[in-house]
Amino acid sequence: MSFAPVHMTIAPILIPLIAGALMLFFDERERRLKTVLSIGSIFSLLGVATSLLMTVHLNGEPLALVYLLGNWPAPVAINLVADRLASVMLVLTAALAFPAILYAMERWDKVGPHFHSLFQFLLVGLNGAFLTGDLFNLFVFFEVMLAASYGLVLHGGGPQRVRSGLHYIAVNLGASLIFLVGIAMVFGATGSLNMAEIALRAESLEGFARPALHVGLAMLGLAFLIKAGMWPLCHWLVPAYSAAAGPVAAVFAMLSKVGIYSLLRLALLLPGDGAAFGSRVIFIGGAVTLAFASIGLLASQSMKRASAYFILMSSGTLLAAFGISVPGGTAGALFYLLSSTLAVSAFFMLVELLEREQDAASGILAVTQEAYGDGEEVEEENQEVGQVMPSALAVLGVGFALLALVLIGLPPLSGFLAKLAILTAVLGPGAGDLGALGARRTVLAILLLVSGLVALVALSRMGIRTFWAPVEPFSPRVTVVEAAPILILLAMLVALALMAGPVMNLLLAAAEDLHHPARYLSAVLGAERVPPYAGGGQ
Amino acid sequence: MELVIAAAIGILTASGIWLILRSRTYQLVIGFALLAYAVNLFIFSMGRLRVNAPPVLNGSGPVDVTAYTDPLPQALVLTAIVISFATTALFLVVLIVSRGITGSDHVDGREG
Numbered sequence: 001m002s003f004a005p006v007h008m009t010i011a012p013i014l015i016p017l018i019a020g021a022l023m024l025f026f027d028e029r030e031r032r033l034k035t036v037l038s039i040g041s042i043f044s045l046l047g048v049a050t051s052l053l054m055t056v057h058l059n060g061e062p063l064a065l066v067y068l069l070g071n072w073p074a075p076v077a078i079n080l081v082a083d084r085l086a087s088v089m090l091v092l093t094a095a096l097a098f099p100a101i102l103y104a105m106e107r108w109d110k111v112g113p114h115f116h117s118l119f120q121f122l123l124v125g126l127n128g129a130f131l132t133g134d135l136f137n138l139f140v141f142f143e144v145m146l147a148a149s150y151g152l153v154l155h156g157g158g159p160q161r162v163r164s165g166l167h168y169i170a171v172n173l174g175a176s177l178i179f180l181v182g183i184a185m186v187f188g189a190t191g192s193l194n195m196a197e198i199a200l201r202a203e204s205l206e207g208f209a210r211p212a213l214h215v216g217l218a219m220l221g222l223a224f225l226i227k228a229g230m231w232p233l234c235h236w237l238v239p240a241y242s243a244a245a246g247p248v249a250a251v252f253a254m255l256s257k258v259g260i261y262s263l264l265r266l267a268l269l270l271p272g273d274g275a276a277f278g279s280r281v282i283f284i285g286g287a288v289t290l291a292f293a294s295i296g297l298l299a300s301q302s303m304k305r306a307s308a309y310f311i312l313m314s315s316g317t318l319l320a321a322f323g324i325s326v327p328g329g330t331a332g333a334l335f336y337l338l339s340s341t342l343a344v345s346a347f348f349m350l351v352e353l354l355e356r357e358q359d360a361a362s363g364i365l366a367v368t369q370e371a372y373g374d375g376e377e378v379e380e381e382n383q384e385v386g387q388v389m390p391s392a393l394a395v396l397g398v399g400f401a402l403l404a405l406v407l408i409g410l411p412p413l414s415g416f417l418a419k420l421a422i423l424t425a426v427l428g429p430g431a432g433d434l435g436a437l438g439a440r441r442t443v444l445a446i447l448l449l450v451s452g453l454v455a456l457v458a459l460s461r462m463g464i465r466t467f468w469a470p471v472e473p474f475s476p477r478v479t480v481v482e483a484a485p486i487l488i489l490l491a492m493l494v495a496l497a498l499m500a501g502p503v504m505n506l507l508l509a510a511a512e513d514l515h516h517p518a519r520y521l522s523a524v525l526g527a528e529r530v531p532p533y534a535g536g537g538q
Numbered sequence: 539m540e541l542v543i544a545a546a547i548g549i550l551t552a553s554g555i556w557l558i559l560r561s562r563t564y565q566l567v568i569g570f571a572l573l574a575y576a577v578n579l580f581i582f583s584m585g586r587l588r589v590n591a592p593p594v595l596n597g598s599g600p601v602d603v604t605a606y607t608d609p610l611p612q613a614l615v616l617t618a619i620v621i622s623f624a625t626t627a628l629f630l631v632v633l634i635v636s637r638g639i640t641g642s643d644h645v646d647g648r649e650g
Contacts, residue, residue: 143621146625147625150632162636162647166645166647169625169628170558170570170629177570180581184577187581187584188584188586
């Protein structure tokens, strides 16, 4: 076959970039055209990501597809690396983007300019950050992602969004500067920006270069952890995410995972004493985040705030599980990442549908008015153009119950399987060899179970107050297009639970790759250049 | 040379941090601008400080790399300048919107 799949590695960046740029040429009134472009781009992304995943996972032999930009030789070129983990994240991003766009079609893409372009640029940043194997390029893609997210977080306007958006931007500007300092220190210590080359050179560093590298990496970790929302760096997250529009918050669930992904990638490339770099800090931070999110969840009076706390809870669980730093635990955490990201996204959209009605019905959960968009009453008058769904409350109620099962971690859905996988890795057979990590394992297991209980309490309370005993009975006017994304995400969660075996195998392989950086190094540094084009048919 | 650069970075960072801890949005913007300058200088210095050495290779024959300074940090600084410039501009827009909506230039949108 003449079609070289290695070129396809760059497609996840180019497709949304071209689609997003193309949309800028059209007037805002061409909404239908923009939506079609947007959905077309996301579907091709899904196709490309799936084929990358298939190629990398099933071929087995080259561990990763490595694309050398400009066809420069291996350590010099800025590279894109599609290995198992990166491909999984690409698939997840595309799978999440489609429901979000579908949901936005009904009303959110009308309330402000350039929604679809910003959304596509956000995808450029996300995909680029997952694919890149170069530290500075990672920074650039982070900035692309953040610049688009600044636009999206303010999408819809209103004082509430502007205020929390201002804080969001300020915190992320600070994080970007820390990121840059970290990059500069790593470069100063190793003389390279290629992650694989950094890992290779880190082993032979002498003198002052070694602590300099460690400080640089710690700065990078700090920037990633701000993004991921580790306590105490997480106080910007809840107001910003709960003020953002529904579909925006749904993709923002992915944004915090970028921080975790980058952290995982970098920490495991530079293992010290068999565990990931800084795994103790990551573990403690994750555990405290989990505890903080549990308390926050119980304390939150509005469902939107609660859903933002679910993001923190998922970040905390992931960080704590990665802090144990064993392949089984990492694989379980990756499964949890898939499951919780999909569930939290769906939850954000569901909550918006429910709270939209209750705003009018004087907000029974709202003890703090601050949690509500002050300027939202004006938009409330939006005429419903789509077909209103019959018995919407029943559909939303069932959706809520199923999502609650995933978020709490009750059988039979994927949340349970994810927690089971993590618990098996830390408590099951073979875990006894962990020795010194015993305390960490116990803490993780306890926190995981307690946070499930807390989620159960919080979600039951929410469900009862909303569906069973509302102060004023209400029947939400929900259109089919608005309910469909939630159902699609639920279907994905069910599929994830049904396909848990193959998915877990894939994630175990991904975790093994991560925990054996030598494979990544040989794949990236041994990447061969594409032979020059010799002319067709000769 | 080293002392001057180190002092410049230190003073810029200190002023920047002091400013971003203030409560007015404009001070925040200036603080971030100063911090960005400090970071740019820091990146620059990480390629080792050399005086009178060009970063761009000259000629096509074999070159003595010790006669040149590291070009990579200079390229990085250029990118970092552009990005921080763009994000600062965007931040300014949000600041003005916030001022317009809330009628206050406090970072929380209200005094207190």
